[in-house]
Amino acid sequence: MAPGWLPSLFGGARLRDPAYRFLFEPGPADEAVAIDCETTGLDTRRDDIVSVAAVLIRGARILTSQRFQSFVRPQAKLKPDAIKVHGLREADVAAARPIAAVLPDLLRFIGGRPLVGYYLDFDMAMLDRHLRRWLGIRLPNPRIEVSALYYERKYGDAPPGTQVDLSFSAMLADLKAPMLDQHDAYSDALMTAMAYVALSDLAARGIRIPRQPMRGAPSFEIG
Incomplete structure (x- = not known):
């Protein structure tokens, strides 16, 4: 039995409306x-x-x-x-x-x-x-959590004492992703999606974000 399966099993047992069992x-x-x-x-x-x-x-x-x-x-x-x-x-x-x-x-x-x-x-x-x-x-x-993905790609191999910046703006700048109208729910969800796709691409290719400004950036498609 997979470790993550038990919480879902017990949560499903507490579900009051079986019409929402699809969540599990x-x-x-x-x-x-x-x-x-x-x-x-x-x-x-x-x-x-x-x-x-x-x-x-x-x-x-x-x-x-x-x-x-x-x-x-x-x-x-x-x-x-x-x-x-x-x-x-x-x-x-x-x-x-x-x-x-x-x-x-x-x-x-x-x-x-x-x-x-x-x-x-x-x-x-x-x-x-x-x-x-x-x-x-x-x-x-x-x-x-995209901030955790970003931390791993940029700071996962950093020496002790490295200054860490996990702000949304720093992450998007490193990934060369556009800054939309922040603190609008849809814009924030879209920027989060862009960060996730870019970070997933970097992880799949084994590429870390340099702690100096990036020259290139992973590509992602919106549409």
């Missing part, structure tokens, strides 16, 4: 989903989601035609610091669907595919809080 079934071997949430604040117990987006990755292709985007009407008040980050105000999400109406569509989009994110644990904590109330589970999907 692996997706296509060459597919993953990049995901991002914007929120009312940074407290995973009290703040809430105001927008969520996801984009399908198939091999080295980012399929922007197959994406999920939704504003969400939050139960918590938007904090001023959060508004400064993503620009969404109460009026912008007042007519949006509540998370209970958004989640079924999101879950059908992601299926059992691995989820790719930048500091993904935060986004998953925000989603899992609602999933536990509704379905009795947390998302069972494998999770891929």
Whole structure:
């Protein structure tokens, strides 16, 4: 029995609605989903989601035609610091669907595919809080953290004392990926997908990111 199978087995046993058992079934071997949430604040117990987006990755292709985007009407008040980050105000999400109406569509989009994110644990904590109330589970999907992939490719062989920068902007600059409108859920999911594809390509070819500026960069296809 594979080590990662037991948590899925027990999670599936707790599932309150068998219609969502597909979450525990692996997706296509060459597919993953990049995901991002914007929120009312940074407290995973009290703040809430105001927008969520996801984009399908198939091999080295980012399929922007197959994406999920939704504003969400939050139960918590938007904090001023959060508004400064993503620009969404109460009026912008007042007519949006509540998370209970958004989640079924999101879950059908992601299926059992691995989820790719930048500091993904935060986004998953925000989603899992609602999933536990509704379905009795947390998302069972494998999770891929792009900052960890980036660290391994750039700093995995670094000597002690090396200064480490895992910021989104530093990662994208190293990978020669375009900086889109950061802190928009879809743009962040798309940039995360680009980073994942590029880092996966580097790892497959055994290439490390130099700790000096890169001259060349791996290619990826968006479409």
